[in-house]
Amino acid sequence: MASTFETVFESEVLVVGGGLAGMLAALEASMEGASVALFTKGRVGLSGSSAISQTVFLVFEGERVEDFLKGVYEAGRKLNDLSLLKIVIERGASAVRRLQELGVPLHGGRVNEDGSRFYSIRRGRSADLVLPLREAFLFRGIPVYEGFQLIDLIKDGDYVNGALFMKDGKIFLVGAKAVVLATGGYARIYSYNDNTVHTTGEGLISALKTGAKLVDLEFVQFYPYWLVSPAWVGIYASLFALGARLKNSKGEYFLSKYPKGELETRDVLAREIFLQDEVFLDLSSLSDSIIEEINPILYKVLRKYGRDNLKVSPVAHFTMGGIKIDDSCFTGVGGLFACGECAAGVHGANRLGGMALTECATLGLLAGRVSAQYAKGVEPKKVRVEAPSLPKEGDDPLIDLEKSLGKVMWKYAGILRDEESLKLAMEEIYKLKECFEMRKPKSLEHWLRLKSMFELSELLIQASLLRRESRGAHWRSDFPREDEAWQKHIAFSRIHDKIFLELLS
Numbered sequence: 001m002a003s004t005f006e007t008v009f010e011s012e013v014l015v016v017g018g019g020l021a022g023m024l025a026a027l028e029a030s031m032e033g034a035s036v037a038l039f040t041k042g043r044v045g046l047s048g049s050s051a052i053s054q055t056v057f058l059v060f061e062g063e064r065v066e067d068f069l070k071g072v073y074e075a076g077r078k079l080n081d082l083s084l085l086k087i088v089i090e091r092g093a094s095a096v097r098r099l100q101e102l103g104v105p106l107h108g109g110r111v112n113e114d115g116s117r118f119y120s121i122r123r124g125r126s127a128d129l130v131l132p133l134r135e136a137f138l139f140r141g142i143p144v145y146e147g148f149q150l151i152d153l154i155k156d157g158d159y160v161n162g163a164l165f166m167k168d169g170k171i172f173l174v175g176a177k178a179v180v181l182a183t184g185g186y187a188r189i190y191s192y193n194d195n196t197v198h199t200t201g202e203g204l205i206s207a208l209k210t211g212a213k214l215v216d217l218e219f220v221q222f223y224p225y226w227l228v229s230p231a232w233v234g235i236y237a238s239l240f241a242l243g244a245r246l247k248n249s250k251g252e253y254f255l256s257k258y259p260k261g262e263l264e265t266r267d268v269l270a271r272e273i274f275l276q277d278e279v280f281l282d283l284s285s286l287s288d289s290i291i292e293e294i295n296p297i298l299y300k301v302l303r304k305y306g307r308d309n310l311k312v313s314p315v316a317h318f319t320m321g322g323i324k325i326d327d328s329c330f331t332g333v334g335g336l337f338a339c340g341e342c343a344a345g346v347h348g349a350n351r352l353g354g355m356a357l358t359e360c361a362t363l364g365l366l367a368g369r370v371s372a373q374y375a376k377g378v379e380p381k382k383v384r385v386e387a388p389s390l391p392k393e394g395d396d397p398l399i400d401l402e403k404s405l406g407k408v409m410w411k412y413a414g415i416l417r418d419e420e421s422l423k424l425a426m427e428e429i430y431k432l433k434e435c436f437e438m439r440k441p442k443s444l445e446h447w448l449r450l451k452s453m454f455e456l457s458e459l460l461i462q463a464s465l466l467r468r469e470s471r472g473a474h475w476r477s478d479f480p481r482e483d484e485a486w487q488k489h490i491a492f493s494r495i496h497d498k499i500f501l502e503l504l505s
């Protein structure tokens, strides 16, 4: 073993990521009797999208699952993995009960016609979702390593049996019989996004390097209404159900042409808002007390700045693409499992509000259980690994490159795309990468994150170029129609450092 590695840890199940999916996977694997360790580059429960979510879970509680399933499949433009989706729908309600038992104060609304029901926490307090789980963790004594960034998975023959992490520039080796990736999505590659700093996609690139497939990368959901001026804060959809409106710079309620107005699907709204010069939030029909009850952070902004000139823009929010998994959260590479937003399949080309947290809860629990059972049958092996190649350290903060990448992705590979813009994006990225190769980074962790962001951006652009149609969240202005022939997934794999692309039905 190379002497550059600081410390060696061992566990049967190694969970990477401390969001909802990772926490539940680790808890469940521990309940199954496996020794578990959780590593995360942020803090457990306090990093990634789970830590800032609106806490809405959409679950099915009716009799006839077909109606609800059909609706989700339609929204996903028929690219959802039906067996995964069925698991999420059938087990969503019991996953919510499990969260309630763990102390998460989720309250159900009325049951909808299709048998679905929203659960949420009062005032969307995400702390009430993640803190009880964090406590459950500490209570069970599961070892937690915070501030450790996954930099590579370790493979012995056909099996993953550990991972390399970096903290403060030092490399740590962790051996495991099974690894569960729960590292969240990659919306941070866009300059305008509502994610935390953690969703930069290294988990996906690490999985790709082991032989796992990445699919559906071109499908990025843009949350349609984010307040961007005079402050930066999310606007909850429930305000629109109560009468909030959006108008353009001419004062027109430009979404009136749609039957559901401001409550249309997110892909339609994001596009329409993006196409306007400027868009403003009109709250004139809502009282202060309603706004305070539903959207307390927005209410604070109104108290400070008033209700005029509330400028709205879409932001990159959620990534439907990710690591391909089967209905056991297995990636196809021995010992490697994935769950939560880093995995693909449940939502197809577009996600319904509330379905991501339900997915994280159901598949997080499943991945924990399956990985623990898998680990029981694996003989311990010595972990061997070569030191990864890293640049010389210097004092370059790299921030300019990350910002430029975000702007390129937003401008040329964002809500609206066409062949010309996507090719331009690729050219710009090549130039940025040339600069990147020359830089001596102040932080090796940051250099590794940026490297992954470049790699993911390139794959996303390649997939977007290839998909010559518009479907769900992928909108090609030069191919504005959905094409039945494209009811397929674009999958990437990597063999001996070469990227291969295939179409999967």
Ligand SMILES: Cc1cc2nc3c(=O)[nH]c(=O)nc-3n(C[C@H](O)[C@H](O)[C@H](O)COP(=O)(O)OP(=O)(O)OC[C@H]3O[C@@H](n4cnc5c(N)ncnc54)[C@H](O)[C@@H]3O)c2cc1C
Binding pocket: 016, 017, 018, 019, 020, 021, 022, 039, 040, 041, 042, 043, 044, 045, 047, 048, 049, 050, 051, 052, 053, 054, 055, 056, 057, 058, 148, 149, 150, 151, 182, 183, 184, 185, 194, 195, 196, 198, 199, 200, 201, 202, 203, 234, 317, 318, 339, 340, 341, 342, 353, 354, 355, 356, 357, 358, 360
């Ligand atoms: C503002 C906002 C509001 C939302 N509201 C809702 C909602 O109400 N309902 C809904 O269904 N969905 C919602 N979503 C989406 C949903 O919150 C996410 O899809 C979900 O929380 C993802 O959970 P996760 O556990 O997969 O990943 P995350 O919660 O993103 O956690 C990822 C974890 O992985 C760690 N990590 C990442 N990379 C590495 C690495 N290289 N090494 C080590 N650790 C790493 C991070 O530190 C973090 O702990 C919202 C998203 C946003 C941004």
